[in-house]
Amino acid sequence: MFLKGNLPMGKGDIFSLAMAALIGLYSMTLDPWSLKWWIAVVIAAGIAVYSGAHVVWGVLPGSAQSTMRDAIWSPQKELRGWIRGALLGGFLFLIFGGGYEINAVFYKPAPIIPSPRPRPVEAPQPPAPQPLPPPVIAKPPASPLPPWVTNEEITAAQKLGRILLRFPPDEVSKMRARGSPIDAYIGRWVKVSGKVSLPIRKKSDAKSSYLIVDITSNGQFGSINIVFDGKIWENDLMVMKDKQDIVALCQITDVIGQGYVVNLIGGNCELEK
Numbered sequence: 001m002f003l004k005g006n007l008p009m010g011k012g013d014i015f016s017l018a019m020a021a022l023i024g025l026y027s028m029t030l031d032p033w034s035l036k037w038w039i040a041v042v043i044a045a046g047i048a049v050y051s052g053a054h055v056v057w058g059v060l061p062g063s064a065q066s067t068m069r070d071a072i073w074s075p076q077k078e079l080r081g082w083i084r085g086a087l088l089g090g091f092l093f094l095i096f097g098g099g100y101e102i103n104a105v106f107y108k109p110a111p112i113i114p115s116p117r118p119r120p121v122e123a124p125q126p127p128a129p130q131p132l133p134p135p136v137i138a139k140p141p142a143s144p145l146p147p148w149v150t151n152e153e154i155t156a157a158q159k160l161g162r163i164l165l166r167f168p169p170d171e172v173s174k175m176r177a178r179g180s181p182i183d184a185y186i187g188r189w190v191k192v193s194g195k196v197s198l199p200i201r202k203k204s205d206a207k208s209s210y211l212i213v214d215i216t217s218n219g220q221f222g223s224i225n226i227v228f229d230g231k232i233w234e235n236d237l238m239v240m241k242d243k244q245d246i247v248a249l250c251q252i253t254d255v256i257g258q259g260y261v262v263n264l265i266g267g268n269c270e271l272e273k
Helices: 011-027 035-058 062-072 079-106 151-159 169-177 230-237
Strands: 189-204 209-216 223-229 245-258 261-271
Touching (some): 011 035, 169 189, 169 245, 169 261, 189 223, 189 230, 189 261, 223 245, 230 261
Antiparallel strands (some): 189 245
C-alpha cells in the first residue's frame, strides 16, 4: 500500500512502528534512567529507526537499491528479517524476565543482616546473706543488794527493847528536807555505815564524856553526827584513821535543818564489831 507522499509502507513497517510505540509507552512506566528504562528506549528507537530506514529504502532508485543490496545483504539471508527478529526478541526478553536477569547481574542484593540474638535473661540472684549479728551475751542479773538491816539484827535489837529501822538514816533526813513529820522516828534506832571524818571531837562534863564522829558516805543526803559514850568507846575510836570504815547502831535524837542542809544526830551509839 502507498500513503501520502508516495512512500511505500508495508504491513511489516506498520507492525514495527506499532511495536516501537508500545515499547515507548511501556518505558513510561519504568523508573527514569534505570537499566530497564534504557533497554526499552534503545529497542523502541531501534525499531523506529529501522522501520523509517526501510520506508526510505523503498523510494530509492533501482540502481541505488541494487548497489546497496549487494553490499549489505548476503546472498542467502535477508538483513531486514534478522534485524526485525533481533529487535522483537530483545523486547520479549525485556518483557518476560530479561530485566530480572540483567538486574541480577548488575545489581547485587543488599546483604542480609542477621537480627541480633536475644540476650538470655539472667535469673535474679538471691540477695547475699547478711552477716549474723554478734551473739548477745546475756549478763547475769546483778545480785540484789543485801538488806540494810538483816532479820537477825532486828531480832537482836528487839531483845534489847529497841525498834530498829529497816532503812538507812538518809531516808529520815530526806523526809525532814521535804517537810514531812519525823517525830515518829525520834528515839528509834538506825544502822549507820560510812567513813570516819577526822578529827573526832570530845566533849565532857562533871558526870560524863562524849565522842562526836562525823560520818561521810557515797550518795549520802545531808550530814550525820553520831555520839558515843567516851568512857566505853574512847579506846576504839581514838585509834581510827581518816576515811576508815565504821558501822554503828545509834538512837535518833534529833534531825535539824531544812532543805538540803539537814543534820541527823544519833546518840547512845554502839560500834558493830
